[in-house]
Amino acid sequence: MAEQPMIEMKNVTKVYDNGTVGLKNINLKINKGEFVVIVGLSGAGKSTLLRAINRLHDISEGDILIDGESITKAKSKNLRLMRRKIGMIFQSFNLVKRSSVLRNVLAGRLAYYPTWKTTFNLFTDEDKQRTYEALQSVGMAEKVYSRADELSGGQQQRVAIARVLTQRPEIILADEPTASLDPKTSRQVMEDLKMLNEKFDMTVVANLHSIELAKDFGHRVIGVRAGEIVYDGKMEDTPQSVFDNIYKGGKGKEED
Amino acid sequence: MDTTMKKLPPKPVTAKSRAIKWGGWIISIAIIIWSCTGIDFGGIKPTAGQITGAIFNGLFHPDWSYVYNGSGEDLVSQLWQTLCIAFLGTFISAIISVPFAFWAANTRHKKFWVSESGKIVLTFIRSFPEIVLALMFIKAVGPGAPAGALALGLHSVGMLAMLFSEAIESLDDGPAEAITAAGGSKFNVAVFATMPDLMPAIVSNTLYRFDVSVRSASVLGLVGAGGIGYPLIIALNYRQWSRVGIILLGIIVMVVVIDWISGAIRKKLV
Numbered sequence: 140m141a142e143q144p145m146i147e148m149k150n151v152t153k154v155y156d157n158g159t160v161g162l163k164n165i166n167l168k169i170n171k172g173e174f175v176v177i178v179g180l181s182g183a184g185k186s187t188l189l190r191a192i193n194r195l196h197d198i199s200e201g202d203i204l205i206d207g208e209s210i211t212k213a214k215s216k217n218l219r220l221m222r223r224k225i226g227m228i229f230q231s232f233n234l235v236k237r238s239s240v241l242r243n244v245l246a247g248r249l250a251y252y253p254t255w256k257t258t259f260n261l262f263t264d265e266d267k268q269r270t271y272e273a274l275q276s277v278g279m280a281e282k283v284y285s286r287a288d289e290l291s292g293g294q295q296q297r298v299a300i301a302r303v304l305t306q307r308p309e310i311i312l313a314d315e316p317t318a319s320l321d322p323k324t325s326r327q328v329m330e331d332l333k334m335l336n337e338k339f340d341m342t343v344v345a346n347l348h349s350i351e352l353a354k355d356f357g358h359r360v361i362g363v364r365a366g367e368i369v370y371d372g373k374m375e376d377t378p379q380s381v382f383d384n385i386y387k388g389g390k391g392k393e394e395d
Numbered sequence: 396m397d398t399t400m401k402k403l404p405p406k407p408v409t410a411k412s413r414a415i416k417w418g419g420w421i422i423s424i425a426i427i428i429w430s431c432t433g434i435d436f437g438g439i440k441p442t443a444g445q446i447t448g449a450i451f452n453g454l455f456h457p458d459w460s461y462v463y464n465g466s467g468e469d470l471v472s473q474l475w476q477t478l479c480i481a482f483l484g485t486f487i488s489a490i491i492s493v494p495f496a497f498w499a500a501n502t503r504h505k506k507f508w509v510s511e512s513g514k515i516v517l518t519f520i521r522s523f524p525e526i527v528l529a530l531m532f533i534k535a536v537g538p539g540a541p542a543g544a545l546a547l548g549l550h551s552v553g554m555l556a557m558l559f560s561e562a563i564e565s566l567d568d569g570p571a572e573a574i575t576a577a578g579g580s581k582f583n584v585a586v587f588a589t590m591p592d593l594m595p596a597i598v599s600n601t602l603y604r605f606d607v608s609v610r611s612a613s614v615l616g617l618v619g620a621g622g623i624g625y626p627l628i629i630a631l632n633y634r635q636w637s638r639v640g641i642i643l644l645g646i647i648v649m650v651v652v653i654d655w656i657s658g659a660i661r662k663k664l665v
């Protein structure tokens with residue numbers, strides 16, 4: 140297929156203000172509809188890599204294209220519109236604890252409105268309905284008027300997924316979505332992500348700690364160590380030794 | 396194996412540390428003596444005992460008829476006015492404080508000098524005592540309750556906004572990040588992520604400030620900015636001790652009750 144990649148990173152380097160190198164010359168293409176898992180030790184740069192894609196972290200050098208358009212060069216209004224296409228799920232769920240589930244999920248629609256409208260809570264009925272439907276598809280419909288801090292961790296993460304679903308993005312970045320959840324809930328959350336990937340054809344890029352989950356859900360594996368991509372290959376072609384290498388800090392590069 | 400422990404060695408005292416210690420004492424005492432010479436204390440007036448006695452006598456024989464007489468000049472109406480000044484002043488300042496707090500909060504993704512300039516402005520506002528502000532507002536809007544409310548409102552901003560901005564700084568920035576990632580503007584972040592989580596801090600600090608303002612408002616009348624302070628100074632000047640007594644009792648009761656109520660509400664919030 141000659142279609143352009145959904146995410147394209149060209150020679151991306153990120154150096155933090157304190158001199159730490161976060162990313163070293165990353166080149167990466169991710170196509171539409173892929174389910175990519177990024178594996179690597181803590182501090183390897185997985186999180187930085189994800190946050191570079193939607194510019195929660197600004198990169199130092201290089202360029203990142205989202206659907207062919209540079210997010211690196213995007214200015215405020217345009218940046219908001221590009222971020223609208225990229226949903227994000229966090230390890231710590233990042234719901235607004237004291238707001239209702241409804242309001243948290245509605246936040247996914249913020250970039251579809253001018254700021255003043257949302258400030259006065261003028262969401263359309265259509266969007267409220269969309270919110271409710273999103274909650275239904277993650278099985279959280281009965282909690283719609285609960286406050287976010289009344290929910291368990293797994294429930295909060297599913298509300299966060301509903302928020303992303305309401306946003307209707309083309310890409311989902313999941314930063315350790317299961318790291319603070321128990322194994323059973325983790326699996327549920329991953330199933331939800333899979334649903335977004337398959338049913339809504341969203342491109343999913345997930346950082347995962349659990350090799351087991353990575354193997355069960357990822358189509359493609361990217362291994363990261365010390366800010367560099369050390370492995371990139373299809374899941375079914377990836378032997379266990381690759382994971383061992385990435386996690387045990389074994390020798391340098393691996394070819395698939 | 397040697398099981399005997401060494402004895403605790405004496406704290407090392409050098410000539411320098413000893414000199415600093417003695418120097419500190421000498422300088423402190425010198426400053427106290429020097430400041431006493433500046434006060435020009437003329438001794439206790441011979442009438443002091445008499446007046447103290449009269450005030451106590453007034454406290455124990457308060458002028459109950461002054462409590463309420465329907466004239467609008469009585470104790471209850473004056474206390475009510477004091478409360479209104481404090482409430483309005485605190486309310487005004489709570490609202491003004493929110494944008495100032497966002498300005499002065501030192502959060503991530505923000506230039507250092509922006510929050511620093513905000514903090515300097517707040518310190519500047521705080522440095523004006525409310526009595527001075529009241530005198531200025533009396534010149535601007537004339538004597539009476541409005542001057543008092545404005546003075547309290549402005550003065551409280553200095554402290555409230557600083558407390559709010561500290562609360563903003565201590566918030567988890569995860570929700571803010573989520574809103575940004577969804578394409579929200581900075582204002583969206585403030586409305587959707589920061590404000591809801593900030594609400595308990597805003598309410599609790601405002602209530603606390605209301606406590607303080609009630610006390611300040613009792614004094615503002617002394618310079619003519621409305622409230623219970625005005626009849627108090629009149630009664631003092633005319634030596635109506637029983638009236639002074641009832642006014643003091645009124646202030647005490649009001650402050651204690653407000654303290655108690657706001658304390659109870661704040662305890663619920665935490």
